[in-house]
Amino acid sequence: MALLDIRNLSVEFTTRAGTFRAVDGIDLTVDEGEVVGIVGESGSGKSVTSLAVMGLIPEPGRVVADRLSFAGRDLRSISGSERRRIVGKDIAMVFQEPMTSLNPCFTVGFQIMEALKVHEGLTGRALRDRTVELLDQVGIPAPESRLRAFPHQLSGGMNQRVMIAMAIACNPRLLIADEPTTALDVTIQKQILDLLARLQRERGMALILITHDMGVVAETARRVAVMYAGQVVETRPAADLFERPRHPYTAALLDALPERAVGRRRLPTIPGVVPGIADRPGGCLFNPRCRFTATRCCGLRPELEPDDTGATRCFFPLPAHREVTP
Amino acid sequence: MSMDVRAIPGGPADASRPPRPLVEFWYHFRRNKGAVAGLAVILIIATVAVLAPWIAPHDPLVQNRAAILQPPVWHDGGSWSYVLGTDDIGRDILSRVIHGARLSMLVGLIVVTLSLAVGLTLGMVSGFFGGVVDVAIMRLIDIMLAMPSLLLAVVVAAILGPGLFNAMLSVAIVVVPHYARLIRAAVLAEVSKDYVIASRVAGAGPLRLMLVTILPNCMAPLIVQATLGFSTAILDAAALGFLGLGAQPPTPEWGTMLASSLQFLQRAPWVVTWPGVAILVTVLAFNLLGDGLRDALDPKLKR
Amino acid sequence: MPPPPRCGAAAIRLPFPIPYPPMLRFLLTRAGLVVPTFLGITVLAFFLIRLVPGDPIEVRVGERGIAPERLAELRHAMGLDQPLWKQYADYLGNVLTGDFGVSLVTRNAVIDEFLSLFPATIELAAAAILFAVVVGLPAGVLAAVRRGSVVDHTVMGLSLTGYSMPIFWWGLLLILLFSVNLGWTPVSGRLDLLYYVEPETGFMLIDTLLAGDTDAFRSALRHLVLPAVVLGTIPLAVIARMTRSAMLEVLGEDYIRTARAKGLREKRVIGLHALRNALIPVVTVIGLQAGTLLGGAILTETIFSWPGIGKWLVESINRRDYPALQGGILLIATTVIAVNLLVDLLYGVLNPRIRHAR
Ligand SMILES: Nc1ncnc2c1ncn2[C@@H]1O[C@H](COP(=O)(O)OP(=O)(O)OP(=O)(O)O)[C@@H](O)[C@H]1O
Ligand SMILES: [Mg+2]
Numbered sequence: 001m002a003l004l005d006i007r008n009l010s011v012e013f014t015t016r017a018g019t020f021r022a023v024d025g026i027d028l029t030v031d032e033g034e035v036v037g038i039v040g041e042s043g044s045g046k047s048v049t050s051l052a053v054m055g056l057i058p059e060p061g062r063v064v065a066d067r068l069s070f071a072g073r074d075l076r077s078i079s080g081s082e083r084r085r086i087v088g089k090d091i092a093m094v095f096q097e098p099m100t101s102l103n104p105c106f107t108v109g110f111q112i113m114e115a116l117k118v119h120e121g122l123t124g125r126a127l128r129d130r131t132v133e134l135l136d137q138v139g140i141p142a143p144e145s146r147l148r149a150f151p152h153q154l155s156g157g158m159n160q161r162v163m164i165a166m167a168i169a170c171n172p173r174l175l176i177a178d179e180p181t182t183a184l185d186v187t188i189q190k191q192i193l194d195l196l197a198r199l200q201r202e203r204g205m206a207l208i209l210i211t212h213d214m215g216v217v218a219e220t221a222r223r224v225a226v227m228y229a230g231q232v233v234e235t236r237p238a239a240d241l242f243e244r245p246r247h248p249y250t251a252a253l254l255d256a257l258p259e260r261a262v263g264r265r266r267l268p269t270i271p272g273v274v275p276g277i278a279d280r281p282g283g284c285l286f287n288p289r290c291r292f293t294a295t296r297c298c299g300l301r302p303e304l305e306p307d308d309t310g311a312t313r314c315f316f317p318l319p320a321h322r323e324v325t326p
Numbered sequence: 327m328s329m330d331v332r333a334i335p336g337g338p339a340d341a342s343r344p345p346r347p348l349v350e351f352w353y354h355f356r357r358n359k360g361a362v363a364g365l366a367v368i369l370i371i372a373t374v375a376v377l378a379p380w381i382a383p384h385d386p387l388v389q390n391r392a393a394i395l396q397p398p399v400w401h402d403g404g405s406w407s408y409v410l411g412t413d414d415i416g417r418d419i420l421s422r423v424i425h426g427a428r429l430s431m432l433v434g435l436i437v438v439t440l441s442l443a444v445g446l447t448l449g450m451v452s453g454f455f456g457g458v459v460d461v462a463i464m465r466l467i468d469i470m471l472a473m474p475s476l477l478l479a480v481v482v483a484a485i486l487g488p489g490l491f492n493a494m495l496s497v498a499i500v501v502v503p504h505y506a507r508l509i510r511a512a513v514l515a516e517v518s519k520d521y522v523i524a525s526r527v528a529g530a531g532p533l534r535l536m537l538v539t540i541l542p543n544c545m546a547p548l549i550v551q552a553t554l555g556f557s558t559a560i561l562d563a564a565a566l567g568f569l570g571l572g573a574q575p576p577t578p579e580w581g582t583m584l585a586s587s588l589q590f591l592q593r594a595p596w597v598v599t600w601p602g603v604a605i606l607v608t609v610l611a612f613n614l615l616g617d618g619l620r621d622a623l624d625p626k627l628k629r
Numbered sequence: 630m631p632p633p634p635r636c637g638a639a640a641i642r643l644p645f646p647i648p649y650p651p652m653l654r655f656l657l658t659r660a661g662l663v664v665p666t667f668l669g670i671t672v673l674a675f676f677l678i679r680l681v682p683g684d685p686i687e688v689r690v691g692e693r694g695i696a697p698e699r700l701a702e703l704r705h706a707m708g709l710d711q712p713l714w715k716q717y718a719d720y721l722g723n724v725l726t727g728d729f730g731v732s733l734v735t736r737n738a739v740i741d742e743f744l745s746l747f748p749a750t751i752e753l754a755a756a757a758i759l760f761a762v763v764v765g766l767p768a769g770v771l772a773a774v775r776r777g778s779v780v781d782h783t784v785m786g787l788s789l790t791g792y793s794m795p796i797f798w799w800g801l802l803l804i805l806l807f808s809v810n811l812g813w814t815p816v817s818g819r820l821d822l823l824y825y826v827e828p829e830t831g832f833m834l835i836d837t838l839l840a841g842d843t844d845a846f847r848s849a850l851r852h853l854v855l856p857a858v859v860l861g862t863i864p865l866a867v868i869a870r871m872t873r874s875a876m877l878e879v880l881g882e883d884y885i886r887t888a889r890a891k892g893l894r895e896k897r898v899i900g901l902h903a904l905r906n907a908l909i910p911v912v913t914v915i916g917l918q919a920g921t922l923l924g925g926a927i928l929t930e931t932i933f934s935w936p937g938i939g940k941w942l943v944e945s946i947n948r949r950d951y952p953a954l955q956g957g958i959l960l961i962a963t964t965v966i967a968v969n970l971l972v973d974l975l976y977g978v979l980n981p982r983i984r985h986a987r
Binding site for chain 3: 360465466468469470472473474475476477478480481482484485486487557561564565568569570571581584588591592595598599601602605606609610613614617
Binding site for chain 1: 882883884886887888889891895902905909979981985
């Protein structure tokens with residue numbers, strides 16, 4: 001049985017302009033110890049999906065799903081106190097912005113210890129030692145002295161390490177890393193990703209790695225889901241996806257990778273942006289930006305159709321052998 | 327999260343039409359029920375103030391020895407002739423409260439005009455010229471702000487001598503720093519913007535720059551502050567009246583009325599009730615309006 | 630609606646760099662600003678009194694009149710024939726050595742009168758701010774947490790009403806209800822005439838406890854409640870509104886989401902993680918209420934015959950006791966400045982970004 005099992009999850013926000021589906025019927029399963037990548041541009045609903053799993057969708061937001069279960073527990077019907085026993089312990093999350101995700105008024109030591117106190121009941125010496133050990137594990141130099149540091153005294157990379165230490169403090173079975181490196185310098189990005197990959201291997205925990213960088217996913221994830229405008233448009237094992245993307249959006253994302261663009265003078269980009277609240281098109285959500293749009297794409301919305309290695313949400317999936325793009 | 331205002335159906339600014347600031351302002355203002363209520367109350371009070379001599383049932387100064395401390399109409403012994411009762415020398419409280427509205431509105435108007443004029447000048451000069459002038463003015467303002475405003479008003483009124491006009495003057499002096507500081511900040515924010523530089527290059531003189539170019543662009547916070555200034559002025563002038571430093575009896579000023587009715591607190595509470603209600607309602611109305619204006623005018627807080 | 634934020638402080642640069650600790654630097658910068666303000670206040674106090682029509686001596690002798698040669702003599706004795714700047718310098722010198730002049734009415738040193746009455750005002754103001762914080766802070770938090778609900782609208786409506794309240798009338802209403810109609814609280818003063826306690830500290834609550842007289846303590850408390858509520862009303866409104874808006878801002882921050890993601894109870898998320906951050910601006914606003922409290926004390930003490938600085942000032946005005954008035958405003962302004970400095974210190978302590986610069 002899958003560790004995390006999501007069927008037909010939707011998240012709606014009611015605004016003054018009407019109801020907005022930030023996440024629209026996505027399916028996702030994550031097995032114990034598995035690394036799953038979720039990729040997609042800004043605004044495609046990656047964060048909202050992970051917040052829905054954590055039960056952290058802010059107030060007027062509405063979460064509906066046919067199934068939303070973690071280790072056999074139904075997260076939809078769970079009580080508040082039961083959820084608090086799972087969230088922060090068995091499922092933990094690392095957020096996008098390390099500088100604002102830590103409370104500026106408390107020391108990093110306090111903030112890590114808090115999680116340990118609540119979930120593991122550690123106190124005193126043991127608590128302190130465990131915290132130092134965690135800081136050491138995430139590669140923070142001189143961990144003893146950093147306990148008393150405030151977030152503003154540390155760099156973004158250091159803060160993200162603290163966030164990771166906090167997340168893995170209670171040995172989670174599933175770690176959701178929501179674009180853990182987007183806000184960081186390129187050199188630091190690599191270190192943080194390596195750290196996450198190492199921790200995942202050592203602890204055998206499942207990892208959902210969210211990013212809009214295809215390259216990052218290629219290196220770490222075993223399976224990839226590509227999201228666009230709140231929907232999963234393609235999902236398959238990483239190797240197959242990179243070899244033979246079937247959805248034009250995936251193909252375009254791959255084309256935008258610098259290492260795939262050797263020899264070209266310009267990096268190909270996808271024109272336009274992810275449709276927001278007011279400009280969702282009829283038919284396939286990707287049709288305004290797709291190179292292969294046909295009449296059918298503008299009238300009907302395609303379903304996620306399974307194929308030999310995964311599934312694609314496209315009427316005209318690309319052939320199994322990639323043509324060379326002009 | 328970030329939702330465009332233009333997306334609201336029937337919203338103020340359809341992309342097809344040019345923006346109309348007044349329409350947009352009204353659109354936002356109208357949604358704030360408190361502010362609309364405040365505006366309505368203010369309009370009523372203003373009307374009452376203007377029409378006071380015609381709508382007041384009695385002369386506010388005429389004493390009726392036959393009806394001393396008569397209770398309001400709904401109490402035993404009340405009569406329709408004196409709806410809110412009479413005071414200790416037989417004057418009609420309703421008429422005095424109505425005429426008091428006149429004075430309070432006048433106080434608000436004069437105080438706001440005076441302090442706005444002085445504050446505007448100081449703030450403009452300070453923000454526009456900077457340097458020593460700025461430092462001097464800002465220091466002066468800091469000093470005035472270090473004094474509790476009511477204390478300063480009391481002291482100034484004590485020095486000028488009691489009287490309604492002196493009370494207005496002292497309240498006006500006390501609030502000047504707030505305006506000056508506000509204007510200075512607004513001017514500083516505007517002065518480096520392109521349109522100011524452009525008109526400076528085009529040869530506009532400092533006075534023209536200040537009044538024609540910059541001033542209209544810092545109107546919004548000024549309007550808000552002026553509205554809130556009404557409530558401060560009315561409240562402080564009433565407090566001075568209550569302390570015997572404002573309008574003198576028998577003037578039907580609300581604070582003064584309260585002061586002269588203190589000894590009847592037990593015997594005739596209505597003498598104390600109504601002037602206070604009048605002050606509270608008026609001040610509350612201006613504060614509601616000011617808050618609503620701020621929300622409707624300040625684009626940052628618009629949502 | 631809350632008082633406009635003070636500015637200017639951040640712009641001041643010291644002519645020499647002060648190394649660590651940053652907290653000290655922060656404090657010195659703030660303290661440095663106090664000196665010119667204090668000097669300015671002495672100038673203001675000095676010249677304000679000059680604005681009183683008539684010569685100080687003529688004011689003093691009043692209607693009785695005085696012989697011209699005696700006038701000249703007195704003028705010389707008081708230094709009034711000196712140039713103005715010299716007079717000011719003398720005045721400043723006196724003030725700095727603690728000489729605030731002599732009351733025309735009682736012939737006591739102004740500073741002595743002030744100090745003997747000050748504890749009463751402090752006691753009242755402290756009780757008022759305690760009331761304002763104890764009620765206003767939770768109310769503001771509740772309004773923010775239940776944003777848009779009936780609770781929120783009620784809290785906001787009540788606080789705007791409180792902010793618009795003419796407190797002299799509010800005091801009368803409360804007296805009417807609680808003293809006259811219900812007879813729960815006394816109408817005026819600090820203590821029933823039945824009791825006498827030796828004024829050790831000047832704070833009635835403390836003195837009665839020191840004397841071990843619990844009945845007197847209870848009486849002092851009953852006397853204090855109503856004036857404190859009246860004086861605390863406007864600060865309460867300001868604190869509630871400020872707390873609400875600070876909490877609303879903080880509740881939208883990423884670190885609140887992080888706290889929830891840790892599986893913390895909502896109570897802890899709001900009461901610890903959010904409130905701790907919201908407190909920083911709220912404390913500043915509480916500090917700014919010092920002026921409101923001392924100004925309001927003039928009205929409150931007059932209504933409740935509370936023997937403090939406010940009532941004393943009003944009496945000095947009515948008795949045309951200008952030296953007392955001059956000394957009084959200077960001392961009150963100094964108090965306000967001192968409190969603001971204290972609040973700056975507290976702000977620094979509360980805000981780790983100032984306490985521990987990188
Ligand atoms: N609380 C909310 N209320 C209304 N709309 C929201 C809310 N949270 C997110 N959205 C909308 O949901 C959509 C998806 O947002 P989400 O944050 O999941 O994108 P993302 O894929 O994580 O993008 P990024 O790469 O920028 O993090 C966006 O259009 C966003 O505006
Ligand atoms: Mg995101």
